[in-house]
Structure formats: structure tokens, C-alpha cells
Amino acid sequence: MIIVMKPNAEESAVKKIITKIEEKGLHTHLSQGEEVLIIGVVGDKSKLDTNAICALPSVEKIVPITESYKLSNKKFHPEPMEFSVGSTKIGPNNITIMSGPCAVETEEQLLKIAHAVKKSGATILRGGAYKPRTSPYSFQGLEVEGLKYMQTAAKETGLATICEVTSAHAVESAEQYVSMLQVGARNMQNFELLKEVGRTGMPVLLKRGLSATIDEWLNAAEYIMAAGNSKVALCERGIRTFETATRNTLDLSAVCVLKEKTHLPVIVDPSHATGVRAYVEPLAKAAIACGADGLMIEVHNDPAHALSDGPQSLNFEQFDSVMNNIKPYIELSGRTL
Amino acid sequence: MIIVMKPNAEESAVKKIITKIEEKGLHTHLSQGEEVLIIGVVGDKSKLDTNAICALPSVEKIVPITESYKLSNKKFHPEPMEFSVGSTKIGPNNITIMSGPCAVETEEQLLKIAHAVKKSGATILRGGAYKPRTSPYSFQGLEVEGLKYMQTAAKETGLATICEVTSAHAVESAEQYVSMLQVGARNMQNFELLKEVGRTGMPVLLKRGLSATIDEWLNAAEYIMAAGNSKVALCERGIRTFETATRNTLDLSAVCVLKEKTHLPVIVDPSHATGVRAYVEPLAKAAIACGADGLMIEVHNDPAHALSDGPQSLNFEQFDSVMNNIKPYIELSGRTL
């Protein structure tokens, strides 16, 4: 941590800061520039109240040098993480495909989709039972009923299952029925929910917030891990920009950044990122090409009648075609399905 | 609602859509352009599955013409809303000042601050007992203990009180101790929490999400109101942009847009928006000048030792000076404190 003093900072103010820091057992290095004085701080910054220092009138700004997340930090965990989800794994050796409908609608629909995505090569069935929708008047999900259908589909097909949770209450239900919990973009900084999914010890997919920096995202993962749960995968699903041709802007460079900063697996969701069916295949290939560990792809038996997010859903034939067309890219990545 | 067909859409596809719409009791108007055909839809769109239509291969896009929020829509409630919070009011007749520390630290601290902000003219005491912090290792708030201090401060000073809630559990506690609940920016689309604060019937301050559009914000307010609670005020607190000189970009034009679209009161928080103490006064004046119904301003007895957000907090003297300096602007607005 670097403390930049204001040009006119008095010596007494500098001394006061140094004393304050050294009282906490940290060390300081002074560096007098031609215009400004800089105080370097060495040691465990968590003992220090940086806000208090930053609020001092003689302090210009504080520049952090090291990250605040530790458990999710590759520096301390250099090997890529791998963990099991039901009968499959997420990690550096395979490309995990999570597919299914945006929202679970009926048992029959879900079973039909589950069989179809399994046949094409998916290993995790996704399906929303709790839908966070912009308007209170939109369809909000089947809740426990939907979770039960997920369980049935898992039993019938052997697929692992993932379902978004939106409250502590939903977590309690979901942990009985599915193999993996998803925290959605709108809840990425719902810290109470993060602690709750941390408590379960179950595999968690943490989607990136609509305008979350990578740093905030890793800190959100840290909440889950600090609650004792290390099985966290991150899901890039597009960030909010001024561009309106796609629903969001898929940030594939985030995959590269994450691969440098964390050992946690990274999943890419081209369906939600773009909101356009035709862009799913090219961006799925791109995601694998730049190092993603898996894909989340929306599939629906009848996209034209889907209760949620129809325009981006693939039908069975389209999904099968995408799966065939991405296979050479999976091979190039040195992984298997 | 307008359905824009693809240039090559076949007549049979158009007929199918029209049938689908008319089956639901809505009406259609066709408009054949030189390149594309447009279907206008008239009637109650909530009966219609727009996603299903948008997913049809012959449909280019759907353009909504009217808003999805009703209870928070000025079109149906042309008069500005006013409601009581403890002994004060929020609405078109006064400028409500909510002040206090970012985080409640001790009873003594809170009482000191409460007396000071009251003396300078604030009518609502703010103070965080549940702090949503980016890192799990930052101070997370005193929780119920902090709420009790808020209650004590209210009794001692007669101020109304507001506290952020971050979970259903926190709502249950907070409704016993404070006069108004706050939903923070990170939870603006935590829909379960919105329903929960809606259930309480208490006044709610709904902060804008970091990258929320005004439309999404009003839909979030609609969640609270649809749960039976009409006492909602909106708080603009800065949006996320590429600019780094301020923590966020305070969007004062949003105040103007809101005044046109909704009858709900609008509060502006220049402290969190900028993160810089020196910008609070000029932007407080600007907020009043462009029509805001109130201000949220951070005040701390000792900003240099604040446990949270020190750099933007005013001390008592600074706050008193701001309150004096904004008075002529309040007068110009034709309101009272």
C-alpha cells in the first residue's frame, strides 16, 4: 500500500501517520519526490484502517498494491482447481457443458430437454426454478415444484443439475434437490446470499454482476470461500456497456485475466451475454479458444413458446449442431467433453 | 407494442402471429413498409408471451411502446406522493435531510452525531448496522446492536431513523427499531428482499443499482409497491462509468427523468456518489436546484477514524456549514427544510 501525501503536507502530519501505522506493527518507507512525499506501507494491511488514513486532510490518495482476496487468489493456490459436481467434474481437464431451459416449466418439458442435452454431450442440466425478473408481473418460477422436476430429471438421465438461488429460503430448498447452486448476476453482491451458499459446502457457480469489476467478482467469491466452501466456479455472462446490438457485452478478456489471477474454473455463458441465438456458436468456440473451462448454453424444446428468454434459446437440433461444431475446439484445447 | 418482421417473412408466418395475438383478445394493425412489415399490437400485453413471439424465426424485433411499471408510474398517479417517516415527511413540500455515519460504531458515537445533525437541520438519522462490503474481511456492521443504538438515538433526539437492510432476517430486526428501511445499490435487484420490505408497509428508500437503468429502477420500486407498500422513495447515488476521478458518476439528469416518469420522491446522495468530501456541498446545491426532494449526507464525529467510508464524511462543522449554504437553494425551490 502506498500513501501519497498532498504537496503541502506538513511534517507533523506525516509523522502522525507513520506513528499510527507503526503502532499496528507495520513498517513504512518514505520516498520524497520533487512534488510529493510517498509513504510505502509494509505488513499485514488488514490491521490498518485505510479509510481513516485516506480521510486525513494531508493525504492525497491511497494506492493499493496487493489484492484483498486470498482464498481465491492464484498467487497462493498456483494449481488450477478441480471439483466434482454429481458425476462430472469442473476443472482444467475437461470442458463442462451446462445446458437446459432458462426456466423450468413442466416436468415433461424438463425431461424432454434433459434427455436431448445429454444425448448431445452436456453433463450438467441447468434450469431456473427461482427467476429474478425485472418486472414483478413477469413469470417468477415454479420454486420447489421446479426443483423436484430437476431431481427427477437427474435420476432419469444421470446428469448433474444446477439451479439459481435467490434467497436463504431458496438455498435451503435447492440444496435438497440439485447438485450445484447458481448465484445470478443481480445477486453477485448479495453478501448474505453468498455466505448462505458458502455454508452449504455445495459446488457454486457465481455469475459476474452486470457492472462488476473482476476484482469485486473475486471478492464475492472470497465471501463464499471464507464461509468454508472452496468449490466455486465463476461465470462470465456479459457486462453492461453503451452497446445495444447485444443484450450485454461478453467480456472474453476477463477469461484471460481470471486465468492469471485465480485458480477457480471459469464458465462462459454466450446465451445470456448476447441474447441472440445466432451468436451462441461463434462465441462458444471463442470462449473455448481463449481458455474457458466450460459453457452454459440455453436449450429449449420449443423456443418460440418458452416462458422466459426465448430469443436466445437453441432448439435440440441447433444445440446438437453447436456441440458438434465446437468439438474440434475442445480437442485443440487439449481437453475432453 | 410493435412487432417488426424480418424482410423475408412469409405471409403464413405473419398470419400465425396475428392469430396467436388475437386468440388472447388483443388487436393487431398491419403496416407494410417498403422493406419490412410491422404488426402493431393493441390491448393488455400482460396476457401475451412476448418472448415466445420474439423467438419466432420470422420476427426481427419487438419494440415496447408503454412501460411495464404501473403503480410507480406518474401517468396513473399524476400528483407527487408524500408520506410520513416518524415525525417528518418526504414529498413535494420539503427538502428531507438524512444524515449520519456510514456505519454505526458505538452508542456514544451515534448519540453525538444524532444531536449534531439534528442541530444543523437534519430530520432523519441514517446509520448502517448491516454493511454490504466488497471484501469479507472488512467491517460488516453491528447488526441488532447497532439497530438498538438507532432506537435510542431516535428517542433521545426525536429524529426519524433509516437503516439499510440486506436480508429477510435483517428486515425482521430492523422493522422493530427504525422508522425507514433502505435497500442498497447492490441489492436493488434482490427481488426477494424487495418483496420482504414491501410486506412490512414501512417507508422504504430504494437506492439505484450501480448500473441500473431508470426503467429497471422503477420496476424494482414496482416490486415493493406490488407487495402492498406504496411508501417508496428513490435515491440516486451515482452510476458506474469509465470515469475514475469520482467513485461513481452522479446522474442528476436522472432526477429530471424521474420527475417526469414517477410520482415517487427522489433523494440524492452526493457523499456516496463521489466519495469526496469537497464535492458534497456543490452537488447538494445542484441536486436541490434540479428538483430533488431530499439529500442523504454522510456525517461523522471523527472522519479520520471512521470504520467505513471516511474520505467522504463531513465532520459536524463542515455539515453545519453545508446546511447553512444550501438554505438559499431550498428557499429558491419553494420548499422548507
Added chain:
Amino acid sequence: MIIVMKPNAEESAVKKIITKIEEKGLHTHLSQGEEVLIIGVVGDKSKLDTNAICALPSVEKIVPITESYKLSNKKFHPEPMEFSVGSTKIGPNNITIMSGPCAVETEEQLLKIAHAVKKSGATILRGGAYKPRTSPYSFQGLEVEGLKYMQTAAKETGLATICEVTSAHAVESAEQYVSMLQVGARNMQNFELLKEVGRTGMPVLLKRGLSATIDEWLNAAEYIMAAGNSKVALCERGIRTFETATRNTLDLSAVCVLKEKTHLPVIVDPSHATGVRAYVEPLAKAAIACGADGLMIEVHNDPAHALSDGPQSLNFEQFDSVMNNIKPYIELSGRTL
């Protein structure tokens, strides 16, 4: 300037960097943290090739501590700048009102508007003769013909005049006919144009680029000033964000930041920022309230038939009303029209 080394940087790499820096006559301070080593650099950084250092494999990142702009930097010019434009002044003592049509259409139209805006209190007539339009098929301006009308209007009314320039060629023409040159948002980083307007020595209004940081904006001003022209005013006109309810997001906190970082005057353009006529008055008041030195407001004799930007233009009556309604705010700011 701070150089942060990678955790595994070898001693020989560090030594090489230090030698390189000291060869240029600068000094270094080392600060060994628990995880990383930091090299502080003291002296005239312009002698140093920072990109070269940043490219070294052992370097993590470089953190600049002081700004690269000098002539536009308040640190070196603590007094607010004032300069003359025709018969009026821009600076700390008055609120300059620049008004007129987006595009000059006919001599008759321009004269009519010039008389009207003068009567209501404007001192500078704005009018576009070179229009940078998104589509090549939109009206592009009357060019020299329009400039001549501006000159006529100046002679008839005594108003100073301002016109946007879009090329070196346009600068050559405009400097013969108008009192002040404007560099538009799309050209903020058209550095050849900046040098060209710098060369003229005429007053320049430099609009902020659609996604320019304040730092880049001040560096753009530095281009004009480094070419020998110190008469630069900055114009905040909205930045590009995800919000679509307004054309851009007016960044009034930028006014506060600029007032801290530079001595150059700051003008606010609520017409272009929002694109909505009804928002001009409240945001004009807000701009004055937070410290702006002037306003640019679009006025048209017949907004419904304007060749450019009709929806945001005020007619004469509306402009007169805005001018009357902002007067108390001008008084409060301790300035005159």
C-alpha cells in the same frame, strides 16, 4: 511514479531498472513489502521511457503519482483564468450564456435568433456551420456561407460568436468570421485539430469526448495550450453510459473535479447532454449551483422545423423563461450575467 515489481522479480532485474533510471539523472527509493518490491522514482519523468520499463518482464505495473498536464494544471496556476471573447468575458466573475441554433440555416433565421437570445441575456451566439453528423446523408452545414451569417449577426447585435470547427480548413475560414472556436466531442482527441486551434491564439471551447476521462480532457486542453494558446474553456456535454432515458449522462461532478484540478473555465451544455427540452432548465440551475462558469443552450426560432437537433431546442419564449428562472441562481453564485 511508482514501479511495482512482480513477486518473483530477481535482484539483477531490479538493479537493471535502477541503473536505467539513475542514468537519466533521476533518483530511486526502494520499498520491500512482504510480497512485492516497489521502486519509487523521483525527478523529471519526461526524461524517462516509462513504456519501456513497463514492458520489462519483471515489472508488474507502473502507478503514476503526478499529472502529465502542466499548463492546464491548477497546481501551477492557482488563480481561476479569465479571458475576453469579443465584448464579453469568460471566467470567475460572470455566468456566460452561449445560445443559438444547433445549425445555421439561413441569414434571416440566424438574425432573428441572435436578436432574441441577446434580448434574453445571452452574450455569445452559437451556431454550427460545420456539422459533424453520424450519417453522411444528414445535413452537414452551410460552411463558409454560415460563417458569414454569423459575422453579420455579430455586427448587427454586438454579440460575440462561437462556431464548431472540424478540420484545419474550417479553422482557417472560421478564424476570419467568429470570436471563438469550438472543438466538438467527436474531435476532442483529433490532435491535429487541437494544434491548429492552438496556433490561432483565439478563444477555444473544448467539449469533452463522449467517453473521455477528465484526465484525457485536460491533456487535450494541454495540446492547445502547448501550441501557445492559453484561452481555453472546457465544456461538459454528457458522457456515454448504459442509460438510455437521456441521450448522454450529464456529469456535473466533473465540474467539481475540474474546479479542483484546473484554472480553466467550465461551461455546461444541458441541451446536448440530455437531448430533451424539458430537462434544460433544471440542469442549467444545477450547473450554476455546483460552480459552472457558463451555459451553452440551444435556441431555435422554430424547433419543430430545425434542420438539426430539434427536440432539445428551446423556442424564444422558453429560452426567455429559462433565463429569468436561472437569475436567482446566478445571484446566489455571487456572479452576474
Added chain:
Amino acid sequence: MIIVMKPNAEESAVKKIITKIEEKGLHTHLSQGEEVLIIGVVGDKSKLDTNAICALPSVEKIVPITESYKLSNKKFHPEPMEFSVGSTKIGPNNITIMSGPCAVETEEQLLKIAHAVKKSGATILRGGAYKPRTSPYSFQGLEVEGLKYMQTAAKETGLATICEVTSAHAVESAEQYVSMLQVGARNMQNFELLKEVGRTGMPVLLKRGLSATIDEWLNAAEYIMAAGNSKVALCERGIRTFETATRNTLDLSAVCVLKEKTHLPVIVDPSHATGVRAYVEPLAKAAIACGADGLMIEVHNDPAHALSDGPQSLNFEQFDSVMNNIKPYIELSGRTL
């Protein structure tokens, strides 16, 4: 085009608009909704003054249905375009690799780089002779001297060459020495420059503006094409967002959108988009995987001593390795180098 009237629009206002539209030879279709009336407009909208209509008090908004660009629009040019640049081609059959230093420094340096990038498979040598730099005190390029080195390098190696132009003056020089002109991000809406490069008839690479929408970008291409030059390729180089881990956010979904909207070739520049050397290879692969027609990659003989943009430059060995590693992706795309 759709005109949405305000809820309270009077019949006389509607009639006036219809008359105005029909006078221009266009047709209207009325659609009376429960809340609002909509007027559909059919025919050649370029005859219509849409701003004037939008400015009418009874009009809520105008929704465009078709794009304003024609020459760059795939609807009218369904086949992907291909054009020659020196001895190579840009188009659907090959992956064009443009490589070289950010800035031309010396003849010796440029020749060394030219030989190296040719050996590894590049077909176009890039090199900046006019550098648009944020600060006026940064290195601004060798100008004509640099162009001459480019010509020498072309003669020695047979490579085609590309150089950024920043003014009409630079265009006049560059067209004598290089095979292709580049318009940089900061000049994407420097419309005078676009007309100028249009006039030359030479191949042009148009980089996307830092916050340009895809629609604005295609309209900028339209400026060049409307000036009589159809040889335009588009270059995605990252957009400005709130994320700070990469210099910009590479928008690969833009490649997919462009492939749907235009027949112009699309090049991706991972070097400038991220500013980080290590991200160039994974994003180069991703770009090819999602349909790009070529790559622009910065290469420098000695990145640690580059006069511009060192941190993102590859050295010869690194570039050769990237070229080898992307070959399987080029093969998968069904193209050749």
C-alpha cells in the same frame, strides 16, 4: 419509422403530422392503442425531417426501424467483400495478419521487424508514423520520414503496409508510400478525415471508436464509401467500460453482429484492446474462432525499449510462437493465412 404520439395528443396534431409526411410522398398507417396512437411511416425517410417531427409537442418519440447506412449494409450486399492490399487480400478466404511496431522508430528497426513478421506469416506490415498520443509531451511519430521507411520495408520484403493517418495532410503523404490507410479509434468520427481517405480510393482500416456503437461505426464506414471508396475493413480494438484490469474491453460479440449487418471484412486487434502481452494469443485464437477475417498484432524487436506501447508488444520469438499456435484455428475456420 414509427411515430409514437403522446397519450393526450389532439386529433388536429395527428392530422398535421400525417399531412406533413404525405406531402413528401410517403405513406402513413395509424394504429390506435389503448393508451397511445402510433403512426407508421412507409417510404423514403431521407425526404423527411425527422428531427422536426420529433420536436413537435404532441410527439412522444420516434422509433427507427431500418438502418441509415446503405453501402455498408449486408442487406444490399449479401456476399462478403474481398479486396486486395498490395500483394495480399482481405476477405472471407484468408486470415490477414497485420503486424509490426506501434511506432516506426528507425529504418533499421523497421526492416528488422518487417523481415521477422514476414518470416512468421504476416502479410501486412503495420507501423505508426503519426501517433495520436494523449499527452502533447509524448513521442508523436516520425511522420514522412517514417512513411519512407515503410516504403523501403515494403520493397525489401514484399509485404503490404498500413499506416495510421491523423489529418488531411497526413493522408496526402501516406498515400504515396503505403498500401493501406488506417483511421484510428480517436478519429472514427473525424468526418473530414473519413471523406479524405474516401477520396483516395485506397484500402482503409477503420478502427472502432472508444465508445462507438456498432451502428455509428457502420455509419462512419458509410462516410468513406459514400466518398467513392468501397475498400473498407473494420477493426475491433476494445471499447471503454468500467473494467480496469484490461486497457479496454475487447468486444468479440461485435464480430458476430458485424458479420450479420455488413459485408465488410472485420479485423481484431487484441494488442491494443487489452494492453497486455499475455492476453494476445488466447484472444487471437478466440477472434478467429468467432469469425474474424484477420488480426492486428503489435510486434517489436525490443519491447522493453519501444517508444510507444511496449507492455503489449510481442518480441519476435513470442510472435512466432503465437503464429504457430493460431494455425490450427485458422485451419478450423476453413481459411488460409
